[in-house]
Amino acid sequence: MNIQLRHIYRFTLAGFALLSACVPARKFEEIKAKQDRCEADNALLKSQNEDLTVKMTELGAELTDFKKRHEGLVGDTAVLGKSLRQMTQNYDKLNETYELLLKNNKEMLAGSRTETEKLMTELQKTQSNLQKQEDALKLLERELQAKQKDLERNSQELSEREAKINELQGILEKKDKAVEDLRKKVSDALLGFENKGLTIEQKNGKVYVSLEENLLFASGSYQVDTKGKEALKKLAGVLADNQDINVLVEGHTDNVPYKGSGQIKDNWDLSVLRATAIVRILTENKGLDPKRLTAAGRGEYLPIDPSDSKEARQKNRRTEIILTPKLDELLQILESN
The missing domain is CATH 3.30.1330.60 (OmpA-like domain)
Structure with missing residues (x-):
C-alpha cells in the first residue's frame, strides 16, 4: 500500500508541475492551494497508514502469540477465540478505514484533475477568443489608419479647394466691382x-x-x-x-x-x-x-x-x-x- 501511495503522490506532483506552466497566475494559485491540501491529507494518510501498519504488525505478532497459546492451552480456547475474533474485527475495521481513506484520496486527486482540465479548456477558449479579438482589433486599427490618411488627404484637398474658392470669390467680387464701376462710368459719359x-x-x-x-x-x-x-x-x-x-x-x-x-x-x-x-x-x-x-x-x-x-x-x-x-x-x- 505504501508503494501505491508513493505512485499517486508522484503522479499528483507531476500533474501539478505540468499544469503550472499553462494556467494563469490566479488559477494556478487556486490549484496550488488544492494541491497543498491534498498533500497535507496525503501526509496524514501516510502517517495513519504507518500507524496502522505498526498496529497491524503488532496485532499480527499478538495473533501469532495467541495462536501459539491456543495450541498450547486448549482449555482456554473460548477466551482466546473471543480475543481472536475481536482482534480480527479490529483488523477488519482498520483495513476498512484505510481503504476508505485511500478511496477518498483518489477521488480528491481525480476531482483536482477534472477541475484542472476544465480550467485548461476554459483558458484555451478564452485565449482563442482573445486572439480573435486581437486580430479584429488590428484589422480595425489598419482600417482606422487608412481612414485617417484619407481624412488627412481630403482635409488637405478641402483646404486647397477652399483657398481656390476664396481666391475665385475675391476675383469675382473684384470683377463685379469693376463691372459696376464701368457701368457707372459709361452711364456718366x-x-x-x-x-x-x-x-x-x-x-x-x-x-x-x-x-x-x-x-x-x-x-x-x-x-x-x-x-x-x-x-x-x-x-x-x-x-x-x-x-x-x-x-x-x-x-x-x-x-x-x-x-x-x-x-x-x-x-x-x-x-x-x-x-x-x-x-x-x-x-x-x-x-x-x-x-x-x-x-x-x-x-x-x-x-x-x-x-x-x-x-x-x-x-x-x-x-x-x-x-x-x-x-x-x-x-x-x-x-x-
Missing part, C-alpha cells in the same frame, strides 16, 4: 443720351449698352448719323481708359425682309454692316486696341419682343454694345484645377 434711344443695363457680369436704330441709323442704312457718332465717341473714351474690357458689338434687325439691291442682300448683311460701322467709329480713338473689339450681326433672330407689332419691331431694331471684363486671371485659376 452717356448721361445726355439715356432715355433718348439709349439704355445701360448690368446683368450676368456684363454691361449692356443698347442703342435704338433711330439714334444711330436711318431706316435700312448702315451709315451712322452725327448724333450717334457723338455718343459712340464718348463711349470709346471710357473704353480707352479701361483696358481690361472686351467689346462685342451686335447688330439686330426686325423680321421685315430687307428690300434693296447692291451690297446688302438681307437682314443678316444689314446687321453685320451696322456692327462693323460702329466698330470703325470706336477704333478712331487710338487708345482703344482693335483686338479688344468684335463685330457681329444677329439679324432678326434675337428679338427683344417676339410679337408682330410696330412697337415690337421698333424695339428689335437696335445695336447692343456688350462690355465684358477680361477673365484671364479667373481662367488661369480654373485651368490650374
Whole structure:
C-alpha cells in the first residue's frame, strides 16, 4: 500500500508541475492551494497508514502469540477465540478505514484533475477568443489608419479647394466691382443720351449698352448719323481708359425682309454692316486696341419682343454694345484645377 501511495503522490506532483506552466497566475494559485491540501491529507494518510501498519504488525505478532497459546492451552480456547475474533474485527475495521481513506484520496486527486482540465479548456477558449479579438482589433486599427490618411488627404484637398474658392470669390467680387464701376462710368459719359434711344443695363457680369436704330441709323442704312457718332465717341473714351474690357458689338434687325439691291442682300448683311460701322467709329480713338473689339450681326433672330407689332419691331431694331471684363486671371485659376 505504501508503494501505491508513493505512485499517486508522484503522479499528483507531476500533474501539478505540468499544469503550472499553462494556467494563469490566479488559477494556478487556486490549484496550488488544492494541491497543498491534498498533500497535507496525503501526509496524514501516510502517517495513519504507518500507524496502522505498526498496529497491524503488532496485532499480527499478538495473533501469532495467541495462536501459539491456543495450541498450547486448549482449555482456554473460548477466551482466546473471543480475543481472536475481536482482534480480527479490529483488523477488519482498520483495513476498512484505510481503504476508505485511500478511496477518498483518489477521488480528491481525480476531482483536482477534472477541475484542472476544465480550467485548461476554459483558458484555451478564452485565449482563442482573445486572439480573435486581437486580430479584429488590428484589422480595425489598419482600417482606422487608412481612414485617417484619407481624412488627412481630403482635409488637405478641402483646404486647397477652399483657398481656390476664396481666391475665385475675391476675383469675382473684384470683377463685379469693376463691372459696376464701368457701368457707372459709361452711364456718366452717356448721361445726355439715356432715355433718348439709349439704355445701360448690368446683368450676368456684363454691361449692356443698347442703342435704338433711330439714334444711330436711318431706316435700312448702315451709315451712322452725327448724333450717334457723338455718343459712340464718348463711349470709346471710357473704353480707352479701361483696358481690361472686351467689346462685342451686335447688330439686330426686325423680321421685315430687307428690300434693296447692291451690297446688302438681307437682314443678316444689314446687321453685320451696322456692327462693323460702329466698330470703325470706336477704333478712331487710338487708345482703344482693335483686338479688344468684335463685330457681329444677329439679324432678326434675337428679338427683344417676339410679337408682330410696330412697337415690337421698333424695339428689335437696335445695336447692343456688350462690355465684358477680361477673365484671364479667373481662367488661369480654373485651368490650374
